[in-house]
Amino acid sequence: MAVKGKTSARKPAAVKKPKKIRVLFAAGEAVPFAKTGGLADVVGTLPGELARLGAEPALILPEYRGVRDRFELKSTGIKVSVPVQVMEDTVIKVGEVFETDHHGVRVFFIRNDEYFDREFLYGTAKGDYEDNAPRFVFYSRGVVEFIRAGGFEPEVVHCHDWQASLIPLYVKTLYKDDPRVGRLKTLLTIHNLAYQGVFWKYDLKQIGLDDSYFTPELLEFYGNINFLKGGIMFADVINTVSKTYAREIQTPQFGAKLEGVLLTRTNDLYGIVNGLDYKVWSPEIDKYIPAKYSVKDLSGKKTCKDQLKKELGLDPGNQPLIGNIGRLALQKGMDLVAESMAEMVEMGYQVVTLGTGEEKYEKLMKETAAKFPGKIAIKIAFNDQLAHKIEAGADLFLMPSRYEPCGLNQLISLKYGTVPVVTETGGLHETVEDFIADPKNGAGFKLKEASKLELLTVLKRALDVYYQPKQWDRLVKNGMKKDFSWKASAREYLGLYKSLLK
Numbered sequence: 163m164a165v166k167g168k169t170s171a172r173k174p175a176a177v178k179k180p181k182k183i184r185v186l187f188a189a190g191e192a193v194p195f196a197k198t199g200g201l202a203d204v205v206g207t208l209p210g211e212l213a214r215l216g217a218e219p220a221l222i223l224p225e226y227r228g229v230r231d232r233f234e235l236k237s238t239g240i241k242v243s244v245p246v247q248v249m250e251d252t253v254i255k256v257g258e259v260f261e262t263d264h265h266g267v268r269v270f271f272i273r274n275d276e277y278f279d280r281e282f283l284y285g286t287a288k289g290d291y292e293d294n295a296p297r298f299v300f301y302s303r304g305v306v307e308f309i310r311a312g313g314f315e316p317e318v319v320h321c322h323d324w325q326a327s328l329i330p331l332y333v334k335t336l337y338k339d340d341p342r343v344g345r346l347k348t349l350l351t352i353h354n355l356a357y358q359g360v361f362w363k364y365d366l367k368q369i370g371l372d373d374s375y376f377t378p379e380l381l382e383f384y385g386n387i388n389f390l391k392g393g394i395m396f397a398d399v400i401n402t403v404s405k406t407y408a409r410e411i412q413t414p415q416f417g418a419k420l421e422g423v424l425l426t427r428t429n430d431l432y433g434i435v436n437g438l439d440y441k442v443w444s445p446e447i448d449k450y451i452p453a454k455y456s457v458k459d460l461s462g463k464k465t466c467k468d469q470l471k472k473e474l475g476l477d478p479g480n481q482p483l484i485g486n487i488g489r490l491a492l493q494k495g496m497d498l499v500a501e502s503m504a505e506m507v508e509m510g511y512q513v514v515t516l517g518t519g520e521e522k523y524e525k526l527m528k529e530t531a532a533k534f535p536g537k538i539a540i541k542i543a544f545n546d547q548l549a550h551k552i553e554a555g556a557d558l559f560l561m562p563s564r565y566e567p568c569g570l571n572q573l574i575s576l577k578y579g580t581v582p583v584v585t586e587t588g589g590l591h592e593t594v595e596d597f598i599a600d601p602k603n604g605a606g607f608k609l610k611e612a613s614k615l616e617l618l619t620v621l622k623r624a625l626d627v628y629y630q631p632k633q634w635d636r637l638v639k640n641g642m643k644k645d646f647s648w649k650a651s652a653r654e655y656l657g658l659y660k661s662l663l664k
């Protein structure tokens with residue numbers, strides 16, 4: 163209806179489309195293309211989540227042999243040139259940039275066969291590749307050259323771990339006057355401070371950076387060079403994968419000798435907890451488990467437990483089953499697991515461990531298992547399918563880590579109604595509330611420290627709750643109701659990018 167004095171034929175105001183933030187992810191690995199650890203899960207999942215929130219993300223990786231063999235790539239036509247010092251000569255190494263689409267996200271790959279046409283990402287079982295310094299200088303500088311060439315025009319470069327840590331340094335030094343590169347904002351995410359990319363100081367020259375970079379403010383680190391340190395010094399903003407770990411790494415206990423450097427950036431250091439991909443990890447839809455179940459109907463979980471025990475050769479029955487999956491490493495408290503197995507069985511538990519890693523833990527676990535037939539199963543393998551079955555079939559999940567930047571397995575366990583037993587550290591501390599301290603919200607049991615005594619004390623407490631079915635049911639459901647999907651974390655990342663662009 164026309165209103166007097168007003169024109170009814172007024173043109174509707176043009177709807178202003180919100181500007182899409184363009185973010186380029188740079189990392190050494192991302193699922194499904196290349197993976198050695200949790201880093202790949204984050205880098206492979208987060209861009210898709212950001213796209214759903216209205217950003218325009220893209221991803222750039224080295225083109226490893228496994229990528230070319232398994233994915234169809236097309237050339238972008240862009241070649242990047244990176245100067246590298248070989249003996250006394252400067253040699254130009256060239257990389258061709260290829261591209262594919264992964265669920266609507268553009269993924270670029272820098273191809274240079276001398277550096278990346280290898281079976282593994284960073285090294286073999288014998289140790290790291292000796293030329294990792296030039297390999298990842300080539301990658302990092304290649305990313306910058308790719309942006310310079312206009313292959314993708316990001317506003318933010320989101321760099322991950324040491325493999326991409328030189329990018330913020332290049333943006334602020336060698337390329338600061340470049341019109342496309344100098345204006346870029348950079349975010350560095352630290353997934354695990356223990357991996358820093360530390361190299362012999364003479365690599366500096368070999369990789370095309372002169373001695374002026376060998377100072378405590380730049381790459382120098384106790385007589386060596388440290389790529390991660392370069393990223394920490396030069397990124398506009400830094401984050402790690404939980405708020406607790408962000409605090410912890412600024413202390414000598416967790417700082418891996420970089421706590422001083424991190425303290426200088428304390429105002430720019432954030433923590434954002436990782437999410438879990440519920441399309442892969444949900445007992446309602448999990449294709450690997452023998453019976454599906456949900457918080458509304460848990461009956462399938464019992465089938466999962468019975469079948470798992472059968473598959474592992476464990477005695478049938480209602481005894482509580484402890485699951486444990488992960489790298490057999492000191493970080494993960496695998497020494498404590500190995501040393502406590504006999505006592506766990508004596509308490510009335512059964513135990514299954516799935517992992518690969520240090521032989522000494524494997525040996526001790528297998529020796530103990532041999533003494534308790536039908537009670538302990540040790541599987542030395544990387545077996546994704548079995549990991550799903552353990553998460554579904556176990557009653558408790560053990561993760562007594564000494565430090566844990568975020569941790570995925572406790573998030574998986576919560577979703578599967580498998581009660582996590584975790585150390586009060588890093589992401590474990592942040593994502594698991596203790597049931598004894600807070601029965602209303604608590605979804606797990608917490609160790610104050612990673613020690614055998616504390617582990618056994620807490621497991622004794624857990625056993626008491628296990629044999630009170632009403633209590634146990636509440637505990638299990640508390641966990642299953644938690645939401646650690648990527649959505650909230652992706653929003654936090656988007657907030658960080660926006661604050662950078664203000």
Ligand code: ADP
Nearest residue numbers: 199200488516517543544545546549569570571
């Ligand atoms: P990490 O520090 O090793 O990255 P996380 O808990 O963050 O530890 O992530 C480890 C991921 O790898 C989880 O999804 C876990 O289930 C999986 N995983 C670890 N070891 C194995 C194994 N031996 N077999 C199958 N999956 C494994």
